[in-house]
Amino acid sequence: MNLFQDALAWLTDPERSAGPNPLVDRIGEHLWYTLLALVVSALIAIPLGYLIGHTGRGRQLAVLGSGAARALPSLGLLTIFTLLVGVGNAQVAAIAVFVILGVPSILAGAYAGVEAVDRTVVDAARAMGMTETQILFRVEAPLGLPLLLGGLRSAALQIIATAVLAAYVGLGGLGIYIQRGISLRTYDEMLGGAILIVLLALAVDALFAIGERVARRAIGSGPTRSRPRPDRPEPLTTDQQSTLEEIR
Amino acid sequence: MNWVAANLDLIVELTLTHARLSLLPILIGFVIAVPLGAFAWRFRWARGLTLTVVGLLYTIPSLALFVLLPPIIGISFLSELNVTIALSIYAVALMTRSATEALESVDPDVRGAAAAMGYSGWGRFWAVDLPLAGPVLLAGLRVVSVSTVSLVTVGVLVGSRNLGYLFLNGLQRGIVAEIATGIVMTVVIAVVFDLLLALAGRLVMPWTRGADGGRTRRAARRIALTEGPA
Amino acid sequence: MSIRTVRKGRLATGAFAVGAVLALAACGSGDPLAPEDSGSETGGGSASGPIVVGSQAYYSNEIIAEIYAQALEADGFEVERQFQIGQRDVYMAAMEDGSVQLIPEYSGNLLQFYDAETEARSTEDVASALPDALPESLAVLDPADAQDADSYNVTAAFSEENGITSLADLAGYDGTITVGGNAELESRPYGPPGLSEFYGVEVEFLAIGDSGGPLTKDAIRDGTITMGDIYTADPDLATGDFVTLEDPESMILAQNVTPVVATDLAEEVTPTLDAVNALLTTEALIALNASSVNDEQDSATIATAWLTDNGLL
Numbered sequence: 142m143n144l145f146q147d148a149l150a151w152l153t154d155p156e157r158s159a160g161p162n163p164l165v166d167r168i169g170e171h172l173w174y175t176l177l178a179l180v181v182s183a184l185i186a187i188p189l190g191y192l193i194g195h196t197g198r199g200r201q202l203a204v205l206g207s208g209a210a211r212a213l214p215s216l217g218l219l220t221i222f223t224l225l226v227g228v229g230n231a232q233v234a235a236i237a238v239f240v241i242l243g244v245p246s247i248l249a250g251a252y253a254g255v256e257a258v259d260r261t262v263v264d265a266a267r268a269m270g271m272t273e274t275q276i277l278f279r280v281e282a283p284l285g286l287p288l289l290l291g292g293l294r295s296a297a298l299q300i301i302a303t304a305v306l307a308a309y310v311g312l313g314g315l316g317i318y319i320q321r322g323i324s325l326r327t328y329d330e331m332l333g334g335a336i337l338i339v340l341l342a343l344a345v346d347a348l349f350a351i352g353e354r355v356a357r358r359a360i361g362s363g364p365t366r367s368r369p370r371p372d373r374p375e376p377l378t379t380d381q382q383s384t385l386e387e388i389r
Numbered sequence: 390m391n392w393v394a395a396n397l398d399l400i401v402e403l404t405l406t407h408a409r410l411s412l413l414p415i416l417i418g419f420v421i422a423v424p425l426g427a428f429a430w431r432f433r434w435a436r437g438l439t440l441t442v443v444g445l446l447y448t449i450p451s452l453a454l455f456v457l458l459p460p461i462i463g464i465s466f467l468s469e470l471n472v473t474i475a476l477s478i479y480a481v482a483l484m485t486r487s488a489t490e491a492l493e494s495v496d497p498d499v500r501g502a503a504a505a506m507g508y509s510g511w512g513r514f515w516a517v518d519l520p521l522a523g524p525v526l527l528a529g530l531r532v533v534s535v536s537t538v539s540l541v542t543v544g545v546l547v548g549s550r551n552l553g554y555l556f557l558n559g560l561q562r563g564i565v566a567e568i569a570t571g572i573v574m575t576v577v578i579a580v581v582f583d584l585l586l587a588l589a590g591r592l593v594m595p596w597t598r599g600a601d602g603g604r605t606r607r608a609a610r611r612i613a614l615t616e617g618p619a
Numbered sequence: 620m621s622i623r624t625v626r627k628g629r630l631a632t633g634a635f636a637v638g639a640v641l642a643l644a645a646c647g648s649g650d651p652l653a654p655e656d657s658g659s660e661t662g663g664g665s666a667s668g669p670i671v672v673g674s675q676a677y678y679s680n681e682i683i684a685e686i687y688a689q690a691l692e693a694d695g696f697e698v699e700r701q702f703q704i705g706q707r708d709v710y711m712a713a714m715e716d717g718s719v720q721l722i723p724e725y726s727g728n729l730l731q732f733y734d735a736e737t738e739a740r741s742t743e744d745v746a747s748a749l750p751d752a753l754p755e756s757l758a759v760l761d762p763a764d765a766q767d768a769d770s771y772n773v774t775a776a777f778s779e780e781n782g783i784t785s786l787a788d789l790a791g792y793d794g795t796i797t798v799g800g801n802a803e804l805e806s807r808p809y810g811p812p813g814l815s816e817f818y819g820v821e822v823e824f825l826a827i828g829d830s831g832g833p834l835t836k837d838a839i840r841d842g843t844i845t846m847g848d849i850y851t852a853d854p855d856l857a858t859g860d861f862v863t864l865e866d867p868e869s870m871i872l873a874q875n876v877t878p879v880v881a882t883d884l885a886e887e888v889t890p891t892l893d894a895v896n897a898l899l900t901t902e903a904l905i906a907l908n909a910s911s912v913n914d915e916q917d918s919a920t921i922a923t924a925w926l927t928d929n930g931l932l
Contacts (some may be wrong), residue, residue: 211536212576213539214541216556217552217553217575220557224560224563224834227841228827229615231834266466274907310828311828311830311843321805323709324454324705327708335450335457338448338453339445343448364545392915396915396917399917399919548703561677561678561833563832
């Protein structure tokens with residue numbers, strides 16, 4: 142593949158560190174937007190998810206909300222938000238768009254994690270005299286950690302891919318190479334930028350995979366080995382296993 | 390709102406074009422992904438590989454794919470095929486995972502019972518596995534549908550004419566109503582498609598209306614929540 | 620097995636419903652698989668098929684393209700519109716491969732696209748250099764009076780405070796100069812490389828993808844960038860908020876609106892487009908842009924009104 146050779150040559154060109162648009166800066170911007178958006182999304186989604194998971198209420202609302210969030214075109218949101226808040230605050234506009242993108246996955250991870258905790262464990266905790274808050278934070282939240290991490294992982298990947306659009310409102314990031322590449326029809330730059338984004342996504346993905354594994358080990362395989370719930374006679378084991386894989 | 394009144398024709402035209410552009414990738418995605426998902430579900434050895442490959446495809450930003458596809462498969466940069474093929478790839482990537490998940494959500498006891506009744510191989514797949522996986526498949530398809538409608542807008546950056554045009558044009562001209570109209574109409578298309586799919590689901594799978602195992606419903610909900618466009 | 624029979628019946632009904640719905644939705648327009656590049660087989664286009672008129676991804680260019688398209692239709696040509704095709708590198712490729720046969724261009728930037736080293740600067744020099752620079756399959760018609768050139772703009776306050784009215788004054792400025800514009804400007808001969816070569820000014824660059832639109836102007840106003848690339852036919856330049864820096868070294872070439880057309884179509888369309896270009900002045904272009912930006916009209920309406928007012932429709 143000639144194209145890929147060109148892209149590799151572009152990536153390894155000394156201009157990438159010495160010339161304008163140094164790679165390190167653009168990668169840094171890209172990761173910064175992703176991290177910021179992920180933290181804000183988590184601050185919104187985790188408490189909400191725990192509430193839904195613990196009380197068992199509002200699941201339909203969550204599904205509806207995520208569907209609606211998905212229907213909103215990121216490019217449209219980004220342009221309108223930036224136009225409304227001004228280019229000086231473009232970062233606020235962009236983070237808002239990425240948060241809309243990230244919240245549903247994290248919400249799902251948080252609530253699925255809590256929901257998947259064996260009800261007999263929760264009942265036992267309650268019998269021991271734990272308050273509802275204690276149950277949530279000492280039992281459900283730790284046991285649901287792997288699923289929550291899965292949700293964060295999915296959100297991070299979506300944000301990394303969408304942060305490409307930030308370049309259109311003067312925020313740089315790796316999207317700048319793709320945007321320039323489109324305008325100038327320089328495929329090496331475009332493909333080089335795309336490869337970097339994919340690599341970034343893979344690295345973040347791997348990081349979360351490790352985190353999930355560690356979390357699962359720490360809680361002794363946790364919810365994947367639960368017994369059937371008294372109110373739902375069907376075996377949950379494979380179901381929960383796939384929950385873990387699904388939410389990735 | 391000056392703009393909306395003055396541009397009704399344009400809005401209608403772009404909305405219809407947008408709906409048409411969204412349709413084919415959704416269909417292609419479904420038609421390719423279901424057998425692929427079944428393959429990954431049926432043969433354990435293929436599962437890891439298939440799901441990894443579709444997962445990888447999904448990390449490619451849509452914009453990058455729009456631009457890289459033409460030289461790779463040798464079509465014109467401006468060809469409508471470009472956006473169609475790129476979005477079909479995403480639809481397949483999204484839907485394959487859902488299809489595998491859907492088939493996995495079928496209760497092993499039910500499959501066991503079907504086997505006991507004499508169903509085997511393909512017979513069991515068509516008569517038992519596929520219908521029972523239906524609700525989860527539908528949930529996956531609805532996600533693909535909404536995501537595709539939303540992603541089509543990115544195509545405007547490579548010259549595809551759709552509702553995304555209103556974003557760029559509205560940005561250049563500083564007309565907020567124009568961008569807002571683009572967003573609203575995109576959501577309208579997504580909602581209409583979603584309602585039609587839900588309706589089709591009820592017609593094809595009337596048994597899903599009554600009490601159903603929490604198992605499939607939860608799997609469907611999981612898919613509806615966690616999958617998303619990139 | 621009555622349940623299965625019922626299910627099959629339902630399946631068929633459902634499938635039919637889905638099919639009907641899809642067919643309905645597909646009515647939007649023709650064959651979804653038909654590629655847009657219908658002109659590609661004919662190479663440079665021919666008298667038989669429709670003329671594919673393209674435009675840049677720039678609202679003002681789209682208005683001119685629409686005027687050309689409507690004028691051609693009025694003269695009995697069949698026209699197909701392929702508007703908003705990215706920037707020069709993309710649409711000129713489409714012109715060269717024949718998938719687009721006519722596009723309004725800006726003469727200087729077009730010349731530099733094919734000949735970055737060109738010495739031509741004036742309207743006349745650029746116009747006479749263009750035919751040789753272009754590939755053989757493409758031709759240019761006579762330029763209009765209207766110009767829409769890249770220009771560097773600072774706030775009136777910045778200009779006054781630092782006594783900067785020209786690009787040449789920038790060399791004496793101490794602070795960091797950040798230039799904002801479309802991403803491709805960063806590598807254009809009239810972008811940062813040109814500022815360095817012609818004026819000895821080293822600048823930082825910020826890509827803002829709205830073609831000198833409201834974001835770029837906001838960025839100049841709020842100081843995110845020192846100066847921004849705004850096209851000279853932008854109606855907002857008349858508001859007095861900005862000072863357009865002079866270009867004594869003629870780094871930026873004359874940018875007359877010039878139709879680029881497939882060579883084998885040139886003769887046929889010349890009378891129509893010449894008539895249009897004869898009336899297209901810079902003032903007219905600014906007014907057209909103002910109808911779009913301020914009155915929020917769409918390009919087809921603006922084009923029809925202009926052609927009617929000028930007796931061409």
